[in-house]
Every structure is written in C-alpha cells, then in structure tokens.
Amino acid sequence: MALAEQTARLLDEDFDIEVVEMHHHHKVDAPSGTALGLGRAAAKGRGVDLDQVSERGRDGITGARKPGAIGFASLRGGDVVGEHTVMFAGPNERIEITHKAGGREIFARGAVRAALWAQDKPAGLYSMADVLGFNA
Numbered sequence: 348m349a350l351a352e353q354t355a356r357l358l359d360e361d362f363d364i365e366v367v368e369m370h371h372h373h374k375v376d377a378p379s380g381t382a383l384g385l386g387r388a389a390a391k392g393r394g395v396d397l398d399q400v401s402e403r404g405r406d407g408i409t410g411a412r413k414p415g416a417i418g419f420a421s422l423r424g425g426d427v428v429g430e431h432t433v434m435f436a437g438p439n440e441r442i443e444i445t446h447k448a449g450g451r452e453i454f455a456r457g458a459v460r461a462a463l464w465a466q467d468k469p470a471g472l473y474s475m476a477d478v479l480g481f482n483a
Contacts, residue, residue: 355392369422377421
C-alpha cells in the first residue's frame with residue numbers, strides 16, 4: 348500500500364489508476380478489503396478522497412473514463428488465494444505493482460513476523476507498514 352501511495356504521489360495526472368484483484372470463487376465481497384486499501388493509498392498519494400473518485404462495476408456503454416478516477420475490477424474464480432495489481436496507465440507506458448499470494452501460509456508468516464517485531468514495542472496501535480519499516 349505504501350508503494351501504491353508513493354507511486355501515485357510521484358506520477359502526474361496523465362496516469363490513470365486502476366486496481367485489479369482476483370480471489371477464489373467462494374469470496375463474497377467485491378472489491379476486496381485489500382483492493383480498497385490499495386485504492387485508498389493511491390487516492391492519498393494523489394491528495395483526493397477515494398469515495399469521490401472511485402469507479403466500480405463498469406458495464407455496457409459507460410462513456411469515457413473520467414479524469415482522476417480510480418477504477419476497480421474484481422475477478423472471482425477457482426482457488427486463487429489473492430492477487431492484487433495497482434496499474435498506473437500513462438501515455439505509451441504502464442507501471443504495475445502486483446502481489447500474488449500462492450498460499451495462505453504467507454499470511455501466517457507475516458503474523459509471526461509482526462508478533463516478533465512488536466514484542467519489545469510499547470503498547471499502541473501498529474500496522475504492517477510499521478513492521479515493514481515504511482513508517483520509520
């Protein structure tokens with residue numbers, strides 16, 4: 348999420364932002380919480396409110412893309428644990444930040460890493476951005 352925020356901050360308005368995510372066919376919410384978090388991070392980098400620029404569920408004749416919009420596409424199928432891409436599409440180039448979870452054990456490994464990191468920290472509210480050093 349920190350990378351999405353930083354990239355959105357660095358790129359100008361010529362770059363459209365799209366968040367694409369895929370999960371297994373049993374997932375009931377769309378977009379996923381992670382996709383929304385990535386969209387919020389990109390909006391923060393742009394200095395805008397995601398609720399004001401979010402575009403979801405495009406279907407049929409929707410008209411041209413609105414300048415400054417942050418689009419979401421949600422895919423569901425198979426046993427996909429989770430895949431998320433934030434796409435910055437500009438003139439003649441595209442920058443993509445992608446994470447693909449191949450198994451749920453990576454989330455357990457992250458939780459253990461966070462617990463070990465937090466063991467000598469004072470009581471408080473921390474995030475994975477703290478654990479990964481983005482808030483240092």
